[in-house]
Amino acid sequence: MATIRTDIAKAKTLLLQNELVAIPTETVYGLAGNALEATAISKIFEVKNRPSFDPLIVHTDSLEKVSSFVTEIPDTALKLAKAFWPGPLTLLLPRSEAIPDLVTSGLDRVAVRIPNHSLTLSLLKTLPFPLAAPSANPFGYISPTQVKHVNDQLGDRIPYILDGGACTVGIESTIIGFEGEEAVIYRKGGMSIEAIEKVIGKVKVQQHSSSNPKAPGMLKSHYAPKKPFVLGNIDALIKEYTNDKVGVLSFKKHFPEISADRQITLSPKADLAEAAQNLFAAMRLLDQMEVEIILAEPMPQEGLGRAINDRLERAAAQ
Numbered sequence: 001m002a003t004i005r006t007d008i009a010k011a012k013t014l015l016l017q018n019e020l021v022a023i024p025t026e027t028v029y030g031l032a033g034n035a036l037e038a039t040a041i042s043k044i045f046e047v048k049n050r051p052s053f054d055p056l057i058v059h060t061d062s063l064e065k066v067s068s069f070v071t072e073i074p075d076t077a078l079k080l081a082k083a084f085w086p087g088p089l090t091l092l093l094p095r096s097e098a099i100p101d102l103v104t105s106g107l108d109r110v111a112v113r114i115p116n117h118s119l120t121l122s123l124l125k126t127l128p129f130p131l132a133a134p135s136a137n138p139f140g141y142i143s144p145t146q147v148k149h150v151n152d153q154l155g156d157r158i159p160y161i162l163d164g165g166a167c168t169v170g171i172e173s174t175i176i177g178f179e180g181e182e183a184v185i186y187r188k189g190g191m192s193i194e195a196i197e198k199v200i201g202k203v204k205v206q207q208h209s210s211s212n213p214k215a216p217g218m219l220k221s222h223y224a225p226k227k228p229f230v231l232g233n234i235d236a237l238i239k240e241y242t243n244d245k246v247g248v249l250s251f252k253k254h255f256p257e258i259s260a261d262r263q264i265t266l267s268p269k270a271d272l273a274e275a276a277q278n279l280f281a282a283m284r285l286l287d288q289m290e291v292e293i294i295l296a297e298p299m300p301q302e303g304l305g306r307a308i309n310d311r312l313e314r315a316a317a318q
């Protein structure tokens, strides 16, 4: 089983040997390896059971280091980096030869992010290379926001989990690419579109599709629990599924007709940041409960609500 500690020196030793280490970030836990070494990158794909066409995000701790593995940073990207790094934002930038093909699945752009977690920033600072890290879950399943989530699923496949507590943002980073100076959002995430537009003006949002995605995070079915997951008006759904033992995932409301131990309310005080923080842990709990089907409702379509709804829609997609 994986060792679970806060020892950065130990994590560094393993990473230097091309081993994998699960690392905490403010969004979700990542499954990290040396981004410049094909041996380490291959292990990431293998452990996650991830198809090789799905590229990885490269994590580092300074803009200076980013400059060493991209060929250009457009002005719009620089503005965003300065406003939001470290933070839940990933930028797609033209990669230099330092980045192996495996990391980008052969694409010309590399995804880059400076995560906002003190333990991981300290680790990145002492490392002579950046870290490639997808979310630390088996491909297609719900991302991990706690050490326990990582350990439950990957604990017997990796040597070390750096324990940084529960993730404070709770959903993955927002991914932005650039067509010239125009910014395009490829994945809604922990940095709200409203906050981004305050810095660079109107952005385009690319809808996800089920085939040939530009960012495979755009795959229609993803973040999926194993149980059937239905998204809609919970009152109506409860009436429709009277013959099934249902679990409920709601935003702020309790549903008295369903027993309390089979429902999770993401934020009784209707705070979308709190809802995001709780989302993936709640989906995992419901997946493990003795229920046959999970009924969920969309959040208000604003701020982090839009990123949460994206995850709910994809969990519900077949």
Ligand code: TXA
Binding pocket: 025, 027, 028, 029, 030, 031, 054, 055, 056, 057, 090, 092, 104, 107, 109, 110, 111, 113, 115, 133, 134, 135, 136, 171, 172, 173, 174, 175, 214, 215, 216, 217, 218
């Ligand atoms: O918050 C996050 O972004 C977390 C933490 C660990 O940093 N990471 C994460 O990684 O969510 P992952 O691999 O689960 O999702 C990354 C997404 C994938 O959908 C991938 O397709 C997309 O980013 N991506 C990575 N590199 C890309 C590239 N060069 N071009 C287009 N999309 C890319």
Ligand code: MG
Binding pocket: 134, 135, 143
């Ligand atoms: Mg993922």
